[in-house]
Amino acid sequence: MADNLPAQPDHSNGANLPSTRHTRTDEPTARAGWLGEILPAAVGGFGVTWATMFRKVLTEEYPEEKRPTAPRYHGRHQLNRHPDGLEKCVGCELCAWACPADAILVEGADNDDTPAEEGGTGRFSPGERYGRVYQINYLRCIFCGLCIEACPTRALTMTNFYELADNNRADLIFTKEQLLAPIQQGMLPAPHPMVAGMEERDYYLGKVAEATDEQRAWAAEQAAADAADGATAPATAAADAAAMTAEGGAAR
Ligand code: SF4
Numbered sequence: 319m320a321d322n323l324p325a326q327p328d329h330s331n332g333a334n335l336p337s338t339r340h341t342r343t344d345e346p347t348a349r350a351g352w353l354g355e356i357l358p359a360a361v362g363g364f365g366v367t368w369a370t371m372f373r374k375v376l377t378e379e380y381p382e383e384k385r386p387t388a389p390r391y392h393g394r395h396q397l398n399r400h401p402d403g404l405e406k407c408v409g410c411e412l413c414a415w416a417c418p419a420d421a422i423l424v425e426g427a428d429n430d431d432t433p434a435e436e437g438g439t440g441r442f443s444p445g446e447r448y449g450r451v452y453q454i455n456y457l458r459c460i461f462c463g464l465c466i467e468a469c470p471t472r473a474l475t476m477t478n479f480y481e482l483a484d485n486n487r488a489d490l491i492f493t494k495e496q497l498l499a500p501i502q503q504g505m506l507p508a509p510h511p512m513v514a515g516m517e518e519r520d521y522y523l524g525k526v527a528e529a530t531d532e533q534r535a536w537a538a539e540q541a542a543a544d545a546a547d548g549a550t551a552p553a554t555a556a557a558d559a560a561a562m563t564a565e566g567g568a569a570r
């Protein structure tokens with residue numbers, strides 16, 4: 319079998335090995351090869367620079383110039399209201415359970431239909447319950463939108479607002495007051511009763527257009543009662559303080 323292999327050169331005395339030394343006649347050829355490699359690369363690189371100089375500038379001058387976001391951008395959350403000002407949130411906590419980052423805290427409470435003169439606090443939503451405490455921790459939120467998908471009343475939606483940065487952690491936990499939608503024309507801030515003759519489902523069927531005169535009268539009465547309580551409270555406190563001072567003087 320070895321008889322069929324081609325004959326191998328004999329390197330035993332080094333006579334047939336290729337030379338590794340450059341001779342004087344090789345040098346100009348080597349220099350031309352080196353320049354030939356560098357020059358086209360440099361010219362090509364500067365070509366890119368020159369071409370880029372005349373392209374449209376893409377740098378954004380933020381925050382002086384703010385670019386509008388995509389219409390469905392996931393930004394800061396908002397707790398929406400019904401057209402009469404009652405809150406859409408019914409305190410069900412589904413948003414908190416859906417949140418993968420555990421960023422939402424909800425504490426529900428029962429709405430109170432007791433008349434104000436009997437100590438009732440009023441109604442915040444048309445449902446049985448409302449969100450008494452509502453917080454979103456923007457240090458945890460990843461803006462995935464699962465919470466707004468979970469909300470059964472469309473109380474929770476996301477706005478296009480994205481400037482959520484601060485120099486301390488506490489200010490990035492947004493409270494219900496910060497998240498609630500602003501009062502718009504025709505609305506009356508909660509608490510107040512539902513529109514007379516309407517049920518909870520009528521609110522979701524779009525049958526309520528704005529706050530009624532009856533609701534406004536209730537809110538005005540409530541405000542007057544609160545103001546009267548506020549006026550009597552300091553007077554009572556002053557009387558108590560005076561009595562305590564008199565008692566103290568008598569004891570001394
Ligand atoms: S957007 Fe996602 S991470 Fe942020 S509060 Fe909603 S569910 Fe949680």
Ligand code: SF4
Nearest residue numbers: 407408410411413469
């Ligand atoms: S925002 Fe929606 S899901 Fe969350 S507690 Fe309120 S009603 Fe329920």
